[in-house]
Structures are given as C-alpha cells and as structure tokens.
Amino acid sequence: IAPHNAYYACRKCTTKGLWVSNLITCHTQPKTGGRVTYPELDAPLRTDVSFRQRLQIQHHNKDNRRSIIEDILTNVVDDVCLDYMHIVCIGVYKKKINEFLNGKGDRVRLSPDNINA
Incomplete structure (x- = not known):
C-alpha cells in the first residue's frame, strides 16, 4: 500500500492528500x-x-x-491498528524535539537549563 506520506495514504478513508509548501524563513x-x-x-x-x-x-x-496480511485478516481496514507510537511519537514529536534542541524551524531554542527545570 501507499507509504504514510503519499497522496492516497490514509488507511481509513479515500481522501487525496494536498501538497503544502513550507513558507517559513528561519535564520535568514x-x-x-x-x-x-x-x-x-x-x-x-x-x-x-x-x-x-x-x-x-x-x-x-x-x-x-497482494499482501499476505490480506490472507490472514478478516477485515484489513478495521483489523490493522494505527498505533500512537509510530504515528505521533516517532514522527511529529521527534521532529519537534530536534527542532527545539537544535534551534531550527520555529525560532525557539530550549537551553539545557530549560529542559532540566
């Protein structure tokens, strides 16, 4: 099936994705x-x-x-779990934490003192 960032990637519906360009200027x-x-x-x-x-x-x-999963599961759409760890924690949160720590992206940087507070 389509990878998570493809235009037709949603596992639960038939929506078509829309490409949105980054418009942020960071550090000139x-x-x-x-x-x-x-x-x-x-x-x-x-x-x-x-x-x-x-x-x-x-x-x-x-x-x-065809995937072997189709032979195993009775309902491919409902029986395949979308898990929080892979969707949110490893993707979005990891990226945001790296941006905060490295000072990239949002013009916000956390110092070690702020993290340990």
Whole structure:
C-alpha cells in the first residue's frame, strides 16, 4: 500500500492528500520542501471490500501484489491498528524535539537549563 506520506495514504478513508509548501524563513535562510496534508474531513471511508477490490488503485502498490496480511485478516481496514507510537511519537514529536534542541524551524531554542527545570 501507499507509504504514510503519499497522496492516497490514509488507511481509513479515500481522501487525496494536498501538497503544502513550507513558507517559513528561519535564520535568514528560506526553508524548502513541504508536506502532504489531508484537509478533507468527510471523505468516504475505506472498507474491507473496497480495499480488497482495489477500488482506489493509487492506495495500492503499482505491481498489484497482494499482501499476505490480506490472507490472514478478516477485515484489513478495521483489523490493522494505527498505533500512537509510530504515528505521533516517532514522527511529529521527534521532529519537534530536534527542532527545539537544535534551534531550527520555529525560532525557539530550549537551553539545557530549560529542559532540566
């Protein structure tokens, strides 16, 4: 299936992601790049049937290989967990903590004294 940052990556619905460019200038250097966001809040939900029938082909791999998970689980969409550690802690929080500690991104830097307080 599509990786977590792809345009059709949502595991639970059929929304198409939207590319948003970074507009932040930090330390007089423009920040390049951006991110895929999913602003549509009422997109049709993905179902086990729609997943197995590949109704949104962009969500699946291009060579149309089936995962062994499809043979094991009775409901691929509902039975695959979206876990907090991988979605939030390792991604967003890790990035923000690194930005705070290294003084990049938000023009905010935490000193060791602030961290230990």
